Amino acid sequence: MTPPEGLPQSWVEALLDDDPEELYQRAPCGLLSTTPDGELVRVNKTFLDWTGYRREDLVGRRSFVSLLSPGGRLYHETHYAPMLQMQGQVREVALELVRADGSRLPVLINAVLDRDPDGEPRAARVVLLDATERRRYEQELLLAKQRAEASELRARELARTLQQTLLPPAPPTIPGLDFSAAFRPAGHGAEVGGDFWDAFQIGPDDWVVVLGDVCGKGVEAAVVTSLVRHTLRAVVIGLHAPSQALAVLNEVLLVHETDRFCTVVLVRLQRQGATWRATLGSGGHPAPLLLSPGSPAVPVSGSGPLVGVLDNARFEDRRLTLGVGDKLLLFTDGVTEGRRDRELYGDARLRSCAERHRGSTEELASAVLEDVVMFQHGNPRDDVAVVALGVPG
Structure with missing residues (x-):
């Protein structure tokens, strides 16, 4: 069976074989589990491949917020974490991960907070989608908007100058x-x-x-x-x-x-x-x-x-x-x-x-x-x- 575009062959094979662990590891998205205070307790292979980290460098040693860019860390503390605690979920939050080599990866994040029967936070489940193409598209739209605004400004200046030639000074x-x-x-x-x-x-x-x-x-x-x-x-x-x-x-x-x-x-x-x-x-x-x-x-x-x-x-x-x-x-x-x-x-x-x-x-x-x-x-x-x-x- 040929996998749909964007899905790895191993993931499709795991789906056919009904192998939950392989589905988790090879999912076409990054998957994380953290403690309520954000310490990483599980990451899938897709996330490791995207970021270049080793599993032993992350699990039990790093927090999710420590993998974010400075701006992302600020947003995490002021919006993401409070929203997750109060609402039990966040959807389509745009952040930047810092890879092992220092480069950045734009991602869209969905997360849910698991609670025990007493309502106490137990773990956070995080899904990360690679937003590189979306970011590139947004940047192209922004550049196009800036070019259009600059062109409109030039047109206004030209119109103003031309209009002035038609009226006495x-x-x-x-x-x-x-x-x-x-x-x-x-x-x-x-x-x-x-x-x-x-x-x-x-x-x-x-x-x-x-x-x-x-x-x-x-x-x-x-x-x-x-x-x-x-x-x-x-x-x-x-x-x-x-x-x-x-x-x-x-x-x-x-x-x-x-x-x-x-x-x-x-x-x-x-x-x-x-x-x-x-x-x-x-x-x-x-x-x-x-x-x-x-x-x-x-x-x-x-x-x-x-x-x-x-x-x-x-x-x-x-x-x-x-x-x-x-x-x-x-x-x-x-x-x-x-x-x-x-x-x-x-x-x-x-x-x-x-x-x-x-x-x-x-x-x-x-x-x-x-x-x-x-x-x-x-x-x-x-x-x-x-x-x-x-x-x-």
């Missing part, structure tokens, strides 16, 4: 206008998103503010985001109306090799004494909120379809005057579509938050970002970008 200083921006990537920031903002000057007291959202995430979305930003920077200089700039951007995206589209709100700001004339154009983007002193927040925007989807798309402008104390809040759909279970953050919650934080553009932008992130338990599912601008008092 700092909000601009605009004479006569307060400006603040806030951004939070989705999740833990491991993947670059498509939300972006930009602000730049095109003439004396003449500025352009852009907030947009390219569909999708990853490197391709980042490429399109960069294309959108640079296209708008190039075309707004020669085109007065935001709607015209969005029409050109629409054509650029249609002929680009990508099939990605975006939403954009573009605001051209021209100073007129103590006020600013704002011309807004939008391509499928959430309407900004206008906050005027003593009035509730109201949505204002030009209108138009998603950018990069339709041929000959038509965009319209909306003009308004920003007076002293007025503020304009721009945001991406990561704000209003922020989700907590089945509940959306929504327009009403956004207006309420904005109306409670009218103090400064920095307070407004930061409060909205913080509120929508907290609504999602600190783990937003989408990028969140907020821009606030206003005429100081």
